[in-house]
Amino acid sequence: MIDLNNFTKKVDELIYYLDDIEGNKLVREIKRSNSIGFIYGKKDLEVSYIALQFLIMPFLSDNEVADLFKNDLNVGLSINEIDLTERIKKRSVLIHNLEERDKSKEMLKNQINISQTVITKEISVDNKKMKTVSDWIKDYLANIGEVKAGTIKEAEYFTKRSNFKFLNEESAKILKKLFALYKYLSFSSLTPEGFEDDLLLQTKDGKLITTNKGEVVILYDPNKEINKFTVSQGQKISENVSQEYNEINNSLSNLESLAAKYPSGSLERLAVEEEMKKISNF
Numbered sequence: 042m043i044d045l046n047n048f049t050k051k052v053d054e055l056i057y058y059l060d061d062i063e064g065n066k067l068v069r070e071i072k073r074s075n076s077i078g079f080i081y082g083k084k085d086l087e088v089s090y091i092a093l094q095f096l097i098m099p100f101l102s103d104n105e106v107a108d109l110f111k112n113d114l115n116v117g118l119s120i121n122e123i124d125l126t127e128r129i130k131k132r133s134v135l136i137h138n139l140e141e142r143d144k145s146k147e148m149l150k151n152q153i154n155i156s157q158t159v160i161t162k163e164i165s166v167d168n169k170k171m172k173t174v175s176d177w178i179k180d181y182l183a184n185i186g187e188v189k190a191g192t193i194k195e196a197e198y199f200t201k202r203s204n205f206k207f208l209n210e211e212s213a214k215i216l217k218k219l220f221a222l223y224k225y226l227s228f229s230s231l232t233p234e235g236f237e238d239d240l241l242l243q244t245k246d247g248k249l250i251t252t253n254k255g256e257v258v259i260l261y262d263p264n265k266e267i268n269k270f271t272v273s274q275g276q277k278i279s280e281n282v283s284q285e286y287n288e289i290n291n292s293l294s295n296l297e298s299l300a301a302k303y304p305s306g307s308l309e310r311l312a313v314e315e316e317m318k319k320i321s322n323f
Contacts, residue, residue, distance in 0.1 A: 043067075043070060043071055043074050043076050045076065045079065045080070045086060048080075048086055048090075049085060049086065049089045052067075052089040055093065055096060056092060056093070056096050056120060056122050056123060059096070059122070061096050061098075061099060061131075064093055064097045065100045067093065068093060068094065068097060071090070088116060091109070091113045091116045091117075092116055092117070092120055094113075095109060095116065095120065095123055095125065095128065096123060096128070098125075098129060098131075099128065099135060100132075101132075103145055103148060103149075106132070106149060107149060110149050110152040110153055110156065111153075111156050111158075112156070112158060114153070114156055114158050114160065114174050115158050115159060115160045115174075118160060118215045118219055119215065125218065125222045126218075126221050126225045129149070129225065129226070130225070130237045133237045134237045139230045139231055139236075140231075142237070143229050143230055143231065146225075146227075146228075146229075146230070146235075147226075149226055150223065150226040150227060153174060153175075153178060153219075153222070153226070154175060154178060155175060156173065156174035156175050157173045157174070157175060158173060159172050160172070160173065160174055160215055160216070160219065161177070161208055161215070161216070162212070164204065164207040164208070166204050166207070171204070174219065177216055177219065178219070178223060181198065181223070184197075185198055188223070188224055188227040188228075199217070246263075247263040247264065248261065248262050248263070248264075261296070261316050296313050296316055297317070299313050300313040300314055300317070
Protein backbone atom coordinates (compact mmCIF):
# COMPACT_ATOMS: atom_id res chain seq x y z
CA MET A 42 0.00 0.00 0.00
CA ILE A 43 1.36 3.43 -0.99
CA ASP A 44 1.86 5.87 1.88
CA LEU A 45 0.62 9.00 0.13
CA ASN A 46 0.95 11.04 3.31
CA ASN A 47 4.73 10.88 2.90
CA PHE A 48 4.69 10.66 -0.89
CA THR A 49 6.12 14.14 -1.58
CA LYS A 50 8.92 13.63 0.95
CA LYS A 51 9.76 10.24 -0.56
CA VAL A 52 9.90 11.69 -4.08
CA ASP A 53 12.12 14.55 -2.91
CA GLU A 54 14.57 12.04 -1.43
CA LEU A 55 14.65 9.93 -4.59
CA ILE A 56 15.29 13.01 -6.71
CA TYR A 57 17.99 14.28 -4.37
CA TYR A 58 19.90 11.00 -4.72
CA LEU A 59 18.92 10.59 -8.41
CA ASP A 60 17.68 7.12 -7.49
CA ASP A 61 15.77 6.33 -10.66
CA ILE A 62 15.76 2.59 -9.94
CA GLU A 63 13.77 2.94 -6.71
CA GLY A 64 11.79 5.71 -8.37
CA ASN A 65 10.76 3.36 -11.14
CA LYS A 66 9.72 0.75 -8.58
CA LEU A 67 7.59 3.35 -6.81
CA VAL A 68 5.82 4.33 -10.03
CA ARG A 69 5.05 0.70 -10.83
CA GLU A 70 3.70 0.20 -7.33
CA ILE A 71 1.50 3.28 -7.69
CA LYS A 72 0.06 1.95 -10.94
CA ARG A 73 -0.56 -1.50 -9.47
CA SER A 74 -2.38 -0.02 -6.47
CA ASN A 75 -4.58 2.18 -8.67
CA SER A 76 -3.51 5.30 -6.75
CA ILE A 77 -3.15 7.49 -9.85
CA GLY A 78 -6.67 8.90 -9.57
CA PHE A 79 -6.14 9.97 -5.98
CA ILE A 80 -2.74 11.53 -6.76
CA TYR A 81 -4.14 13.60 -9.63
CA GLY A 82 -6.89 14.77 -7.33
CA LYS A 83 -4.40 16.70 -5.19
CA LYS A 84 -2.18 19.34 -6.75
CA ASP A 85 0.89 18.82 -4.54
CA LEU A 86 0.83 15.06 -5.08
CA GLU A 87 0.32 15.54 -8.81
CA VAL A 88 3.39 17.79 -9.12
CA SER A 89 5.48 15.29 -7.15
CA TYR A 90 4.32 12.44 -9.36
CA ILE A 91 5.21 14.38 -12.51
CA ALA A 92 8.63 15.22 -11.03
CA LEU A 93 9.11 11.52 -10.27
CA GLN A 94 8.45 10.69 -13.92
CA PHE A 95 11.15 13.11 -15.05
CA LEU A 96 13.55 11.28 -12.74
CA ILE A 97 12.74 7.88 -14.24
CA MET A 98 12.70 8.97 -17.90
CA PRO A 99 15.31 6.33 -18.82
CA PHE A 100 12.65 3.70 -18.07
CA LEU A 101 9.70 5.38 -19.79
CA SER A 102 8.38 4.74 -23.30
CA ASP A 103 8.68 7.32 -26.09
CA ASN A 104 5.01 8.20 -25.73
CA GLU A 105 5.31 8.73 -21.98
CA VAL A 106 8.34 11.01 -22.34
CA ALA A 107 6.68 12.82 -25.25
CA ASP A 108 3.68 13.56 -23.04
CA LEU A 109 5.98 14.97 -20.33
CA PHE A 110 7.78 17.19 -22.84
CA LYS A 111 4.59 18.48 -24.39
CA ASN A 112 2.58 19.13 -21.22
CA ASP A 113 4.83 19.30 -18.15
CA LEU A 114 8.23 20.73 -19.06
CA ASN A 115 7.63 23.55 -16.58
CA VAL A 116 7.87 20.98 -13.79
CA GLY A 117 10.95 19.20 -15.14
CA LEU A 118 12.86 22.42 -15.84
CA SER A 119 12.14 23.72 -12.33
CA ILE A 120 13.76 20.78 -10.51
CA ASN A 121 17.25 21.93 -9.56
CA GLU A 122 18.54 18.43 -8.87
CA ILE A 123 17.54 17.03 -12.25
CA ASP A 124 19.45 17.72 -15.46
CA LEU A 125 16.92 16.83 -18.16
CA THR A 126 19.65 16.53 -20.79
CA GLU A 127 21.53 14.01 -18.64
CA ARG A 128 18.32 12.05 -18.04
CA ILE A 129 17.57 11.82 -21.76
CA LYS A 130 21.18 10.88 -22.55
CA LYS A 131 20.92 8.00 -20.08
CA ARG A 132 17.70 6.95 -21.75
CA SER A 133 19.29 7.15 -25.21
CA VAL A 134 22.15 4.87 -24.17
CA LEU A 135 19.60 2.13 -23.52
CA ILE A 136 18.50 2.38 -27.18
CA HIS A 137 21.24 0.36 -28.87
CA ASN A 138 20.33 1.19 -32.47
CA LEU A 139 21.70 4.67 -33.23
CA GLU A 140 19.12 5.35 -35.93
CA GLU A 141 16.35 4.54 -33.46
CA ARG A 142 17.95 6.95 -31.01
CA ASP A 143 17.75 9.68 -33.63
CA LYS A 144 14.08 8.93 -34.29
CA SER A 145 13.37 9.21 -30.56
CA LYS A 146 15.29 12.49 -30.32
CA GLU A 147 13.47 13.98 -33.28
CA MET A 148 10.09 12.99 -31.88
CA LEU A 149 10.86 14.55 -28.50
CA LYS A 150 12.21 17.69 -30.11
CA ASN A 151 8.96 18.05 -32.05
CA GLN A 152 6.99 17.85 -28.79
CA ILE A 153 9.07 20.74 -27.44
CA ASN A 154 8.39 22.72 -30.61
CA ILE A 155 4.63 22.52 -30.11
CA SER A 156 4.51 22.72 -26.32
CA GLN A 157 2.21 25.46 -25.04
CA THR A 158 3.35 24.99 -21.45
CA VAL A 159 3.97 28.33 -19.74
CA ILE A 160 7.53 28.56 -18.35
CA THR A 161 8.03 32.32 -17.81
CA LYS A 162 5.92 35.34 -17.11
CA GLU A 163 4.53 36.90 -20.28
CA ILE A 164 6.77 39.51 -21.84
CA SER A 165 6.39 41.52 -25.04
CA VAL A 166 9.39 42.16 -27.27
CA ASP A 167 9.13 43.55 -30.80
CA ASN A 168 5.36 43.06 -30.72
CA LYS A 169 5.82 39.39 -29.79
CA LYS A 170 4.40 37.92 -26.61
CA MET A 171 6.45 35.15 -25.09
CA LYS A 172 5.72 32.86 -22.17
CA THR A 173 5.43 29.27 -23.46
CA VAL A 174 8.05 26.67 -24.34
CA SER A 175 7.17 27.04 -28.02
CA ASP A 176 7.43 30.86 -27.85
CA TRP A 177 10.95 30.76 -26.44
CA ILE A 178 12.19 28.02 -28.79
CA LYS A 179 11.02 30.06 -31.77
CA ASP A 180 12.78 33.15 -30.42
CA TYR A 181 15.95 31.15 -29.73
CA LEU A 182 16.07 29.66 -33.24
CA ALA A 183 15.25 32.99 -34.87
CA ASN A 184 18.31 34.52 -33.23
CA ILE A 185 20.92 31.76 -33.41
CA GLY A 186 19.97 30.20 -36.74
CA GLU A 187 21.21 26.62 -37.18
CA VAL A 188 21.75 24.71 -33.94
CA LYS A 189 25.47 24.03 -33.54
CA ALA A 190 27.78 22.91 -30.75
CA GLY A 191 28.79 26.47 -29.91
CA THR A 192 28.32 29.74 -31.76
CA ILE A 193 28.90 33.43 -31.21
CA LYS A 194 25.23 34.05 -31.96
CA GLU A 195 24.21 31.81 -29.10
CA ALA A 196 26.58 33.57 -26.71
CA GLU A 197 25.19 36.91 -27.82
CA TYR A 198 21.66 35.65 -27.33
CA PHE A 199 22.34 35.14 -23.64
CA THR A 200 24.45 38.24 -23.09
CA LYS A 201 23.20 40.92 -25.45
CA ARG A 202 19.59 40.12 -26.23
CA SER A 203 17.19 42.43 -24.42
CA ASN A 204 14.68 39.63 -23.80
CA PHE A 205 16.51 38.36 -20.76
CA LYS A 206 16.53 41.66 -18.95
CA PHE A 207 12.80 41.21 -18.40
CA LEU A 208 13.31 37.88 -16.65
CA ASN A 209 14.46 37.08 -13.14
CA GLU A 210 17.46 34.84 -12.54
CA GLU A 211 15.37 31.71 -12.03
CA SER A 212 13.50 32.15 -15.33
CA ALA A 213 16.73 32.77 -17.23
CA LYS A 214 18.17 29.58 -15.69
CA ILE A 215 15.10 27.60 -16.77
CA LEU A 216 15.45 28.87 -20.34
CA LYS A 217 19.12 27.91 -20.52
CA LYS A 218 18.21 24.39 -19.38
CA LEU A 219 15.51 24.26 -22.06
CA PHE A 220 17.90 25.37 -24.80
CA ALA A 221 20.59 22.89 -23.66
CA LEU A 222 18.03 20.08 -23.90
CA TYR A 223 16.89 21.27 -27.33
CA LYS A 224 20.48 21.42 -28.59
CA TYR A 225 21.18 17.89 -27.43
CA LEU A 226 18.08 16.59 -29.18
CA SER A 227 19.17 18.39 -32.36
CA PHE A 228 22.44 16.45 -32.65
CA SER A 229 22.36 13.05 -34.32
CA SER A 230 23.75 10.14 -32.32
CA LEU A 231 25.77 9.36 -35.45
CA THR A 232 27.85 12.50 -34.86
CA PRO A 233 30.57 13.11 -32.24
CA GLU A 234 28.49 15.86 -30.60
CA GLY A 235 25.44 13.65 -30.24
CA PHE A 236 26.98 10.26 -29.47
CA GLU A 237 25.96 9.28 -25.95
CA ASP A 238 28.08 6.24 -25.06
CA ASP A 239 31.32 6.54 -23.11
CA LEU A 240 34.06 5.07 -25.24
CA LEU A 241 37.01 3.25 -23.73
CA LEU A 242 39.64 2.45 -26.34
CA GLN A 243 43.28 1.45 -26.36
CA THR A 244 45.35 2.77 -29.25
CA LYS A 245 48.11 0.85 -31.04
CA ASP A 246 50.75 2.71 -29.05
CA GLY A 247 49.13 1.72 -25.74
CA LYS A 248 47.27 4.93 -24.87
CA LEU A 249 43.98 4.55 -23.02
CA ILE A 250 41.48 7.08 -24.33
CA THR A 251 37.85 8.06 -23.89
CA THR A 252 35.64 10.72 -25.45
CA ASN A 253 33.94 13.77 -23.99
CA LYS A 254 31.47 15.78 -26.10
CA GLY A 255 33.12 14.65 -29.30
CA GLU A 256 36.68 15.31 -28.14
CA VAL A 257 39.31 12.65 -27.42
CA VAL A 258 40.64 12.59 -23.86
CA ILE A 259 43.87 10.66 -23.10
CA LEU A 260 43.51 8.92 -19.75
CA TYR A 261 46.84 7.14 -19.78
CA ASP A 262 49.94 7.35 -21.97
CA PRO A 263 52.53 4.61 -21.34
CA ASN A 264 55.05 6.43 -23.54
CA LYS A 265 55.20 9.39 -21.20
CA GLU A 266 58.18 8.95 -18.93
CA ILE A 267 57.60 9.27 -15.21
CA ASN A 268 60.96 9.42 -13.42
CA LYS A 269 61.40 7.38 -10.29
CA PHE A 270 63.31 9.20 -7.59
CA THR A 271 64.45 9.10 -4.02
CA VAL A 272 64.55 12.04 -1.69
CA SER A 273 67.17 12.34 1.01
CA GLN A 274 66.42 14.22 4.21
CA GLY A 275 66.18 17.96 3.50
CA GLN A 276 66.27 17.50 -0.27
CA LYS A 277 63.68 19.54 -2.16
CA ILE A 278 61.48 17.86 -4.68
CA SER A 279 61.86 19.57 -8.03
CA GLU A 280 58.90 21.25 -9.65
CA ASN A 281 59.13 18.85 -12.57
CA VAL A 282 58.90 15.77 -10.39
CA SER A 283 56.05 17.27 -8.39
CA GLN A 284 54.22 17.94 -11.62
CA GLU A 285 54.81 14.35 -12.75
CA TYR A 286 53.31 13.02 -9.55
CA ASN A 287 50.34 15.38 -9.85
CA GLU A 288 49.77 14.01 -13.33
CA ILE A 289 49.78 10.48 -11.94
CA ASN A 290 47.19 11.41 -9.31
CA ASN A 291 45.04 13.13 -11.93
CA SER A 292 45.25 10.08 -14.19
CA LEU A 293 44.27 7.77 -11.33
CA SER A 294 41.39 10.05 -10.42
CA ASN A 295 40.14 10.02 -14.02
CA LEU A 296 40.42 6.25 -14.20
CA GLU A 297 38.63 5.77 -10.87
CA SER A 298 35.75 7.93 -12.10
CA LEU A 299 35.61 6.00 -15.35
CA ALA A 300 35.72 2.60 -13.60
CA ALA A 301 32.77 3.58 -11.39
CA LYS A 302 30.59 3.89 -14.50
CA TYR A 303 30.90 0.19 -15.32
CA PRO A 304 29.49 -2.81 -13.40
CA SER A 305 31.88 -4.75 -11.19
CA GLY A 306 33.42 -7.63 -13.13
CA SER A 307 32.61 -6.18 -16.58
CA LEU A 308 35.31 -6.23 -19.25
CA GLU A 309 35.33 -2.44 -19.39
CA ARG A 310 35.88 -2.09 -15.66
CA LEU A 311 38.58 -4.78 -15.63
CA ALA A 312 40.42 -2.95 -18.41
CA VAL A 313 40.33 0.32 -16.49
CA GLU A 314 41.43 -1.34 -13.25
CA GLU A 315 44.36 -2.94 -15.05
CA GLU A 316 45.53 0.45 -16.25
CA MET A 317 45.16 1.81 -12.71
CA LYS A 318 47.49 -0.96 -11.47
CA LYS A 319 50.06 -0.08 -14.12
CA ILE A 320 50.08 3.57 -13.08
CA SER A 321 50.19 2.75 -9.37
CA ASN A 322 53.18 0.45 -9.86
CA PHE A 323 55.17 2.72 -12.14
